[in-house]
Amino acid sequence: MIDFTLSENDKKLLDYVRTESLVARKYAREYDENEEGFPPDALPEADQYPGVWSLMGGRGAEDTGASAIGMMVTMAETWGDYSIRMRKGRGVGLGNAALSAAGTDEQKEKFGGLLLSMAITEPGCGSDPSLVQTTAVLDEETDEWVINGEKIFVTTGCRCDGVVLWATLDKSAGRAGIKSFLVEKETPGFIVAHKEKKLGIRADDTAAYVFQDCRIPRGNLLGGKEEIPKQGSGGFRGVMKTFNMTRPMTAAFGLGMSQAALDFTREQLEEAGVDLSYGAGTHGLSAAAAKFQELEALQEAAVLTVLRAAWLSDQGQPNNLEASISKAKGGSAVRTITQGCIELLGPMAISREHLLEKWFRDVRITDIYEGTGQIQHLIIARTILDYGRAELN
Numbered sequence: 001m002i003d004f005t006l007s008e009n010d011k012k013l014l015d016y017v018r019t020e021s022l023v024a025r026k027y028a029r030e031y032d033e034n035e036e037g038f039p040p041d042a043l044p045e046a047d048q049y050p051g052v053w054s055l056m057g058g059r060g061a062e063d064t065g066a067s068a069i070g071m072m073v074t075m076a077e078t079w080g081d082y083s084i085r086m087r088k089g090r091g092v093g094l095g096n097a098a099l100s101a102a103g104t105d106e107q108k109e110k111f112g113g114l115l116l117s118m119a120i121t122e123p124g125c126g127s128d129p130s131l132v133q134t135t136a137v138l139d140e141e142t143d144e145w146v147i148n149g150e151k152i153f154v155t156t157g158c159r160c161d162g163v164v165l166w167a168t169l170d171k172s173a174g175r176a177g178i179k180s181f182l183v184e185k186e187t188p189g190f191i192v193a194h195k196e197k198k199l200g201i202r203a204d205d206t207a208a209y210v211f212q213d214c215r216i217p218r219g220n221l222l223g224g225k226e227e228i229p230k231q232g233s234g235g236f237r238g239v240m241k242t243f244n245m246t247r248p249m250t251a252a253f254g255l256g257m258s259q260a261a262l263d264f265t266r267e268q269l270e271e272a273g274v275d276l277s278y279g280a281g282t283h284g285l286s287a288a289a290a291k292f293q294e295l296e297a298l299q300e301a302a303v304l305t306v307l308r309a310a311w312l313s314d315q316g317q318p319n320n321l322e323a324s325i326s327k328a329k330g331g332s333a334v335r336t337i338t339q340g341c342i343e344l345l346g347p348m349a350i351s352r353e354h355l356l357e358k359w360f361r362d363v364r365i366t367d368i369y370e371g372t373g374q375i376q377h378l379i380i381a382r383t384i385l386d387y388g389r390a391e392l393n
């Protein structure tokens with residue numbers, strides 16, 4: 001039976017993470033205004049904390065924290081501020097999740113200590129990753145892959161040490177020809193073209209890349225399998241499995257911030273004399289209290305979908321459907337919640353005196369990257385109805 005009751009140790013861990021993440025909150029406005037990813041030492045007070053992962057018991061750099069308690073930790077972190085991602089520095093890029101899910105032992109050993117971003121999106125390829133145009137051609141003489149192409153919107157793309165890059169070995173093979181490659185920064189031909197200016201999560205660096213005859217060792221093909229599987233044999237589905245771990249986590253990022261918005265709103269409403277206590281019954285509630293309780297219920301429901309997806313992963317069970325449900329539910333819930341908090345608080349909510357307007361901007365990405373909300377709905381519908389891409393797209 002699923003049980004998300006926290007042990008005493010889990011409670012201590014979460015308290016600790018929240019304390020640590022509040023350090024980042026102090027710097028949140030500065031990071032946002034400057035659109036800068038600060039190095040970890042920009043948080044001097046954080047040095048007194050030894051780091052969350054050490055408390056979680058021997059987790060390695062490649063561990064993405066895709067467990068139910070890992071998701072709670074993620075929420076507790078972004079509850080402080082999304083920019084805590086900058087502080088952790090190592091092992092938290094989306095590329096690390098891909099390495100963990102599909103890398104060989106040798107690759108995990110070699111690249112596990114690096115911060116790896118994930119580059120799939122291209123100017124002509126977003127929601128449908130099978131349209132990847134970046135090419136990887138094997139040079140048999142030198143035993144190297146030669147990469148050419150362009151990637152856009154790469155999260156943590158400037159400060160990462162390397163990238164897990166999607167490229168096609170054979171465009172005529174369609175989805176089956178797409179493989180992932182590990183490319184380290186500073187490799188000749190790997191150019192960071194520019195950094196995006198964004199609405200939200202401005203402390204996080206989002207980059208555009210160009211690859212011009214970029215040569216990488218043959219052994220850098222993630223997972224090592226060079227053969228192109230037959231169309232329809234499920235090879236591409238295997239590549240997409242990474243998202244079963246990262247989509248719940250993406251939802252968790254957003255839900256940490258919407259929780260922060262709810263906590264702030266509760267504080268302000270109570271200060272203004274609004275009674276938010278439960279038990280008064282529908283007719284005993286003020287309009288503000290009723291609205292607030294609806295938002296809290298939505299938060300709780302969305303959090304449960306994330307925990308369920310992570311719990312299934314913990315149990316080694318398939319969670320493709322649940323991962324998409326958590327992403328779709330989380331992505332829309334965080335928008336409704338932060339928007340609702342703004343409605344409840346009025347002008348103070350959009351003042352830059354407070355962080356609510358920033359959380360409202362920061363959560364917007366939840367429904368965009370890692371597959372938009374519409375795409376998650378497509379996946380959910382296809383899975384439930386047992387339809388293929390051709391039947392429902």
Ligand SMILES: Cc1cc2nc3c(=O)[nH]c(=O)nc-3n(C[C@H](O)[C@H](O)[C@H](O)COP(=O)(O)OP(=O)(O)OC[C@H]3O[C@@H](n4cnc5c(N)ncnc54)[C@H](O)[C@@H]3O)c2cc1C
Nearest residue numbers: 118119120121125126127153154155369370371372374393
């Ligand atoms: C800040 C930020 C960070 C990002 N980080 C990364 C990253 O690290 N790595 C990476 O590879 N990418 C990243 N992305 C890219 C992101 O994953 C894509 O923007 C997203 O997948 C959508 O692709 P697109 O922008 O090409 O939009 P499109 O695919 O052109 O879609 C446009 C709109 O049409 C809708 N749509 C498309 N197809 C369908 C359909 N079949 N049915 C219904 N609606 C549909 C979409 O939902 C969307 O609303 C990032 C984007 C942003 C903004």
